[in-house]
Structure formats: structure tokens, C-alpha cells
Amino acid sequence: MTSPELVFDVHGSVTYSGNGEGKYPVESNLWWFGFDCAHLGDASESTIMWGFDDGVFRSTKYCIKECERLADQIVSRTIL
Numbered sequence: 001m002t003s004p005e006l007v008f009d010v011h012g013s014v015t016y017s018g019n020g021e022g023k024y025p026v027e028s029n030l031w032w033f034g035f036d037c038a039h040l041g042d043a044s045e046s047t048i049m050w051g052f053d054d055g056v057f058r059s060t061k062y063c064i065k066e067c068e069r070l071a072d073q074i075v076s077r078t079i080l
Contacts, residue, residue: 004033007077010070011058012039033070037063 004014015036020028038044043055 008033008070008073010035010073011062011066012036012042014070033074035066035070 004017008014012035014033016034017032019031020026037058041055043057
């Protein structure tokens with residue numbers, strides 16, 4: 001079996017995958033995939049506030065597009 005971070009192309013790679021057992025992110029019988037924008041080269045509101053603004057701020061619009069891109073990749077690899 002190949003790890004999700006090697007299969008899917010999303011910002012910073014897949015940083016979370018797991019089922020809903022234990023109620024994280026929510027209790028369900030679904031499988032969850034996630035990524036984040038807190039990598040080297042990424043800026044956040046706090047890094048900008050403290051004057052470390054040499055990274056790139058990833059907007060909500062950017063994150064939504066990455067979620068959609070990840071979802072498309074998941075669907076294209078799903079065997080029903």
C-alpha cells in the first residue's frame with residue numbers, strides 16, 4: 001500500500017489521513033485527508049504580525065482550490 005502523501009499532489013503534501021474513529025475530525029465512517037499551509041515558505045497572520053513576512057500567505061480562496069484539487073485526485077483514484 002502506498003502512503004497518501006506519495007499519491008496525492010496538494011500544497012505541502014497530505015499531512016493527515018485517517019478515519020473518523022475517536023471523533024477526529026468528526027466521528028464518522030468516512031476516511032479523511034488533509035493538508036496545511038504552515039510549511040517553510042508559508043506565511044500566516046501571526047508571522048506577518050511579528051514582522052516575519054518573507055513567506056507567501058495562502059488565502060482561503062487558495063485553500064479551497066487545493067481542497068477541490070485534492071478531492072478531484074481522490075475521486076479519480078477511487079475504484080467503486
